[in-house]
Amino acid sequence: MTRKAVASGSGGDDYEPAEMAPVNPRLPIAPQIYDRLRRAIITLAMLPSEALSEKELSLQLGVSRTPVREALIRLADEGLIDILPQRGSFVAPIRLRDVEEAQFIREALERAIVKRLAKDCPAPVLAELSANLSRQEDAVARRDLDLFLELDEAFHRSLCEGAGLSRSWRLIQTVKLQMDRVRYFSLPEPGHLESLLAQHRGILAAIRTGDAERAEESMGIHLQEVLRTVRKLSERRADLIG
Numbered sequence: 001m002t003r004k005a006v007a008s009g010s011g012g013d014d015y016e017p018a019e020m021a022p023v024n025p026r027l028p029i030a031p032q033i034y035d036r037l038r039r040a041i042i043t044l045a046m047l048p049s050e051a052l053s054e055k056e057l058s059l060q061l062g063v064s065r066t067p068v069r070e071a072l073i074r075l076a077d078e079g080l081i082d083i084l085p086q087r088g089s090f091v092a093p094i095r096l097r098d099v100e101e102a103q104f105i106r107e108a109l110e111r112a113i114v115k116r117l118a119k120d121c122p123a124p125v126l127a128e129l130s131a132n133l134s135r136q137e138d139a140v141a142r143r144d145l146d147l148f149l150e151l152d153e154a155f156h157r158s159l160c161e162g163a164g165l166s167r168s169w170r171l172i173q174t175v176k177l178q179m180d181r182v183r184y185f186s187l188p189e190p191g192h193l194e195s196l197l198a199q200h201r202g203i204l205a206a207i208r209t210g211d212a213e214r215a216e217e218s219m220g221i222h223l224q225e226v227l228r229t230v231r232k233l234s235e236r237r238a239d240l241i242g
Contacts, residue, residue, distance in 0.1 A: 030067035093242025125162035
């Protein structure tokens with residue numbers, strides 16, 4: 001999904017909307033709109049500063065403006081949209097401070113999680129993680145970025161759940177949205193998928209051998225990758241960074 005923003009002084013009500021999958025009227029409407037817009041923003045199909053119009057979105061989706069407004073407010077609460085009085089709603093820039101704080105929180109949690117797993121990791125969890133890495137290898141070979149991102153998410157979620165800390169994963173999800181935008185931007189870079197896969201392998205190998213210190217260190221190196229990426233991004237694409 002992509003959108004073509006049209007500059008105007010009317011607060012973003014004049015823009016050309018791209019096609020968006022229709023909503024299912026049998027399911028709650030606002031969450032569906034939220035999911036579509038959230039994915040478009042995270043995958044950079046919708047770029048920072050792009051205008052979002054309640055009116056145009058409601059017309060395109062065949063819904064009232066109320067669920068659209070609810071979805072936009074939720075995205076604003078998560079820092080993905082800026083709602084500016086008298087101007088309208090716009091895709092928020094990737095804010096370096098938000099990325100750094102999210103990375104700090106996530107690294108602290110996931111380093112502790114893999115350290116705990118290395119001390120006692122159930123065999124079914126090891127099997128699940130190993131199967132995930134096999135699928136990651138296939139995604140890398142096929143250059144399937146969307147599938148790799150999905151498997152990356154599942155790998156980290158399995159670590160949390162395998163350690164009996166599923167609530168930690170839910171907390172991580174709430175803080176890592178800006179990180180996800182940076183991660184998606186970096187995926188097409190030559191060698192980047194291979195590097196992430198190798199890091200995942202290193203984490204699992206440390207857990208499998210019960211090396212808690214190496215597991216913790218490997219996770220730290222892995223999660224600091226996003227900081228290197230966002231700094232490169234700020235140099236090359238200042239228009240995306242706020």
